Amino acid sequence: MKEATLKEIAEKLGISITTVSKALKGYPDVSLKTKDAVISLAKKLNYSPNSFAVNLRTKESKTIGLIIPEIVHHFFSNVINGIIAEAEKNGYLVIILQSNESLELEKKQVALLINKRVDGIIISLSNESNDDSHLKEIIARKIPFVQFDKIAKLIHSSKVVINDQIAARNAVQHLIDNGYRKIAHIRGPLNPQNAIDRFIGYKKALEINNIPFDASLVYTCEKVTFQEGIDFAKQIMTDHPDVEGIFAITDLVAVGVLSYFNDIGIKIPEQVAVIGFSNWFMSQVLTPKLSTVDQPSHEMGVASFKLLLEEMNCHKKEIPFTPRTIELETKVIARESTFKKK
Amino acid sequence: MKEATLKEIAEKLGISITTVSKALKGYPDVSLKTKDAVISLAKKLNYSPNSFAVNLRTKESKTIGLIIPEIVHHFFSNVINGIIAEAEKNGYLVIILQSNESLELEKKQVALLINKRVDGIIISLSNESNDDSHLKEIIARKIPFVQFDKIAKLIHSSKVVINDQIAARNAVQHLIDNGYRKIAHIRGPLNPQNAIDRFIGYKKALEINNIPFDASLVYTCEKVTFQEGIDFAKQIMTDHPDVEGIFAITDLVAVGVLSYFNDIGIKIPEQVAVIGFSNWFMSQVLTPKLSTVDQPSHEMGVASFKLLLEEMNCHKKEIPFTPRTIELETKVIARESTFKKK
Numbered sequence: 001m002k003e004a005t006l007k008e009i010a011e012k013l014g015i016s017i018t019t020v021s022k023a024l025k026g027y028p029d030v031s032l033k034t035k036d037a038v039i040s041l042a043k044k045l046n047y048s049p050n051s052f053a054v055n056l057r058t059k060e061s062k063t064i065g066l067i068i069p070e071i072v073h074h075f076f077s078n079v080i081n082g083i084i085a086e087a088e089k090n091g092y093l094v095i096i097l098q099s100n101e102s103l104e105l106e107k108k109q110v111a112l113l114i115n116k117r118v119d120g121i122i123i124s125l126s127n128e129s130n131d132d133s134h135l136k137e138i139i140a141r142k143i144p145f146v147q148f149d150k151i152a153k154l155i156h157s158s159k160v161v162i163n164d165q166i167a168a169r170n171a172v173q174h175l176i177d178n179g180y181r182k183i184a185h186i187r188g189p190l191n192p193q194n195a196i197d198r199f200i201g202y203k204k205a206l207e208i209n210n211i212p213f214d215a216s217l218v219y220t221c222e223k224v225t226f227q228e229g230i231d232f233a234k235q236i237m238t239d240h241p242d243v244e245g246i247f248a249i250t251d252l253v254a255v256g257v258l259s260y261f262n263d264i265g266i267k268i269p270e271q272v273a274v275i276g277f278s279n280w281f282m283s284q285v286l287t288p289k290l291s292t293v294d295q296p297s298h299e300m301g302v303a304s305f306k307l308l309l310e311e312m313n314c315h316k317k318e319i320p321f322t323p324r325t326i327e328l329e330t331k332v333i334a335r336e337s338t339f340k341k342k
Numbered sequence: 343m344k345e346a347t348l349k350e351i352a353e354k355l356g357i358s359i360t361t362v363s364k365a366l367k368g369y370p371d372v373s374l375k376t377k378d379a380v381i382s383l384a385k386k387l388n389y390s391p392n393s394f395a396v397n398l399r400t401k402e403s404k405t406i407g408l409i410i411p412e413i414v415h416h417f418f419s420n421v422i423n424g425i426i427a428e429a430e431k432n433g434y435l436v437i438i439l440q441s442n443e444s445l446e447l448e449k450k451q452v453a454l455l456i457n458k459r460v461d462g463i464i465i466s467l468s469n470e471s472n473d474d475s476h477l478k479e480i481i482a483r484k485i486p487f488v489q490f491d492k493i494a495k496l497i498h499s500s501k502v503v504i505n506d507q508i509a510a511r512n513a514v515q516h517l518i519d520n521g522y523r524k525i526a527h528i529r530g531p532l533n534p535q536n537a538i539d540r541f542i543g544y545k546k547a548l549e550i551n552n553i554p555f556d557a558s559l560v561y562t563c564e565k566v567t568f569q570e571g572i573d574f575a576k577q578i579m580t581d582h583p584d585v586e587g588i589f590a591i592t593d594l595v596a597v598g599v600l601s602y603f604n605d606i607g608i609k610i611p612e613q614v615a616v617i618g619f620s621n622w623f624m625s626q627v628l629t630p631k632l633s634t635v636d637q638p639s640h641e642m643g644v645a646s647f648k649l650l651l652e653e654m655n656c657h658k659k660e661i662p663f664t665p666r667t668i669e670l671e672t673k674v675i676a677r678e679s680t681f682k683k684k
């Protein structure tokens with residue numbers, strides 16, 4: 001079918017081409033009546049006011065893809081917030097995909113985004129991701145690419161991270177400084193780098209303070225859930241009734257521990273002190289208020305988009321770009337759940 | 343510049359056109375080596391393996407737009423989760439935009455999505471939205487369109503909602519059944535329909551139980567935040583020291599109330615009972631555990647996408663579609679913060 005031009009529509013309605021174009025783009029300074037007339041004539045004439053056509057010419061989609069493990073998650077929803085706020089400022093739209101912690105889904109989603117020809121991709125890896133061929137594919141295609149938080153270290157892309165080892169070491173040091181020495185660690189799964197690094201941080205803090213490492217005090221989450229916090233709290237009290245402190249991989253798990261202890265009447269921190277990680281909103285409203293490590297999630301989103309934008313701009317102008325890693329600061333937030341031992 | 347064809351690339355590399363096409367689309371059954379060769383030759387020849395070109399032919403983008411007021415929000419992140427899960431099942435990508443409760447931004451975002459030629463739009467309105475010309479524009483352009491939760495009643499689109507009046511009436515009835523009669527209401531802003539409906543539900547419950555309505559017991563949030571919960575709790579205790587119960591527009595505000603009462607030692611529910619709305623995750627782990635109204639957020643997302651898909655399919659086949667409204671069930675979740683008065 002032959003497609004009509006803006007000029008034809010303008011001539012038939014006796015208005016300017018600019019007005020037709022504005023009407024089709026939804027500009028607010030064209031009346032609804034004119035818009036209706038333009039749209040219905042355009043439809044009749046089979047005119048297609050097409051952003052894809054524009055994209056074909058400019059080879060830019062002004063759209064980026066974001067893949068994260070989970071949306072209903074205080075940390076990730078804050079990162080998304082940072083990314084889309086910064087993207088919007090710069091005229092980019094964000095397609096959001098959720099891998100549900102599945103490597104298979106993550107690979108499929110990368111292929112989808114490549115095929116969709118997004119201008120750039122931001123990823124935080126799923127817990128299952130131990131194969132990086134899909135990430136290599138992004139690099140091979142020279143698509144601007146940023147990894148954040150859960151990253152593949154060996155992939156040569158820009159990265160936005162925290163220092164998980166130091167952050168975890170500080171959390172455990174805080175427990176030790178407040179008088180707790182027999183400390184259990186509820187860690188994340190064996191594969192993700194940040195779970196490994198937080199575990200190393202835990203061990204280092206013990207080492208620095210001459211506390212012997214006891215592998216039986218380490219409990220490994222499969223899914224990193226609230227329920228696992230409850231279950232491991234119970235298990236820890238059975239295995240080590242004399243435990244003095246617990247460091248959990250993330251607040252959600254720590255909240256499970258708190259919830260179990262509150263229900264069965266174990267006093268926090270008098271009997272067991274608890275510290276989490278990430279500073280989820282709810283941590284400040286629990287009883288007792290939960291100590292944690294503040295991880296700048298919104299800033300992480302902003303920094304990730306900014307790095308991506310830099311690379312997209314170089315890509316557009318065919319200027320070489322050298323990937324960079326940005327490391328953001330964390331800090332221990334001391335609250336009631338780790339008050340100094342009396 | 344002349345663009346190369348798949349055939350040229352295939353001939354030059356001595357492989358089949360299918361392999362070239364698969365390599366460009368990122369199929370896993372083509373080796374990385376072949377992919378690299380295809381991509382670098384395609385780049386050299388200025389070939390553009392373009393999903394936009396496909397889109398131009400099919401006039402489908404397989405992408406929908408979603409506009410919500412806030413992402414860092416337990417209810418909305420659950421809805422998004424439902425929408426993208428269902429979209430993914432059906433081969434659609436979702437562009438997510440956040441209006442930040444601003445009508446101006448919401449209008450701009452609708453224009454963006456129209457211009458981007460998404461196949462459909464799902465919206466939950468910002469608190470400011472009291473002008474619906476941008477929604478009329480979506481209808482005028484015959485773009486498949488679903489509103490959920492915060493809707494413009496008079497716009498003739500599909501809708502996925504709960505019955506806010508009945509849900510709120512049930513929440514207040516629960517307080518009354520448990521022995522609390524002097525009940526304050528911390529309501530949402532004056533404009534959004536769901537805030538109006540929950541307020542009407544509150545009034546109806548009082549009326550049914552022959553409790554005179556007292557306008558001085560109603561407090562109006564501007565932003566519906568945790569901080570407003572704290573501030574209004576303080577205000578209520580000053581204005582009405584004999585208040586027996588509080589019904590808050592949403593759990594986030596109720597958690598502010600709880601937090602303030604816990605801090606200054608007001609016993610919940612012995613001195614004041616508290617009920618929220620929406621069943622945020624944290625409500626079950628607070629001390630005391632917060633009673634609330636369960637609102638099926640994930641299901642709301644799934645239902646919204648399903649309705650949109652139905653309309654998109656009709657649209658594609660040029661079959662007329664009549665917008666429908668789906669009303670989902672809610673229920674009161676009774677927890678410690680509203681235990682029966684002794």
